[in-house]
Amino acid sequence: MAEERTVDGRGLMPPEPMELTLTALDSLPDGEELLLLLYVEPHPLYGILKKNGYTYRSQTRPDGTVEIYMRKA
């Protein structure tokens, strides 16, 4: 089973979550997924993902946490 890769950005001050996510994406092996947890939809990150050939999907938990799953396209 693939190692779970998660960035929990909920307790972090921006732009820390984005910095951690970009670093984690840099070493993300093909076919694996990175999960980012935030309380908001990270639109600037979505733009970066699209431009750099990543796909993503997001869903909101009942407590308001947004889960963003990212992988190389």
Place this chain on the structure above:
Amino acid sequence: MQPGLSFEQAPPISVPFRFFLTAPAFGMAAGLLLLWQGPAALASRWTGVALALTHLIAVGFMLQAMCGALLQMLPVAAGANIWQPQRVTHLTHAGLTVGTLLLLAGFLSEQALFFRIAVPFMAVSLGAFAVIVMVALFRTPAKGPTILALRIAVFGLIVTISLGATLASGFGWQLALPLTELTHVHAAWGLGGWSLLLVAGVAYLVVPMFQLTPPYPMWLTRSFSVTLFFLLAAWSITWLPLQRPEGLQVALACAAALLAVVFAVVTLRLQAQRRRKVTEPTLLFWRLAMVCLVLAAAGVMLQQLKPGEGEDYAGTPFLLGVLLMAGVFMPVISGMLYKIMPFLNWLHLQKIGKPGLLVPNMRQMIPEPRMMMQLKLHLAALVLLLGAVPLPLLVYPGGLALIVSCAWLEWNVVEAARNYARFKEELAEKLAAEQSA
């Protein structure tokens, strides 16, 4: 970090910065006007001086900063792209800056000519801004309570601009209009339908993000903007020249005020539950604003429920005006500028950098003690101006404190802009050195 990813096209940093650099100047101008006019500025809300003061803050300071923030925030926070951002920026900035000066000249000189120029000029520039932003808000694929609140807020801005243009036409061409009724509705949409809803929409995003609080409860984010909109709309209809249902009008105004209290109390509670108990300037600015919002809403309810007692007293509108503008919106704007500008600096510097080249931290953009000092100065201005209602001579130190606070804000904003230029140059030098090595 710096994994070498390319960033999406955000508008150039000069787009929002010119608004942020201009806004404090109008705050200083309002302070100067208070010093010049002294206690006469408080005589009545209907004098030219009072109207000039109101518009220096509401349009010159508030709307100026709000438009700048919105132009930058839409692509970054809502994924909404503005059509022709550079042109829209020039037009809006000119409309706000020259427009405020025209209104100021018109109210102080009572010359119709200024209003005759202001009406088409401001209606076209600000109207175009509102429509373009609205289109962007409807075209974005993003959903959620912020987008909904912003759409309603921009609609509120369109109502405010339309009523303002109607009122100014009344002054410019001596039209027989129900000026009192129109002014009440114009002010309510400007402060409630536009400003408060914009603050709410932005709060849903930035309070959890920058103050590390839990998210706003869904029952609030789902209902607040829509309910406030319908209350305002229904309240506005009661001002139509029919037999006025006063009981209904009072009930609707109180319900809207109560709703504002709910928003403020929820925000204060969330802030008390924040994950990191760091007390920093933006948090304190927001807290001050939310406390003032509760006080202002209580004032509105008291004024509605006990008419007659305070109705003829010119101090009541001044008190409410100071609480709302200097107590709620100016602090929120200052607090937000201290987050937005460092964040934009960081975001734009990221785009210049490359792997291995570290971009300065957000905290290096404006020194925190200087932000704290502005908070104290602003608090002093607020307390003195509120005190000027019972003790009119306090308007002098109050006006002076407002000038110093806004000058301090200007200094901080300039510092952020200068630091951007400095760091950009440093990054370019490092890049050039690496390439030549």
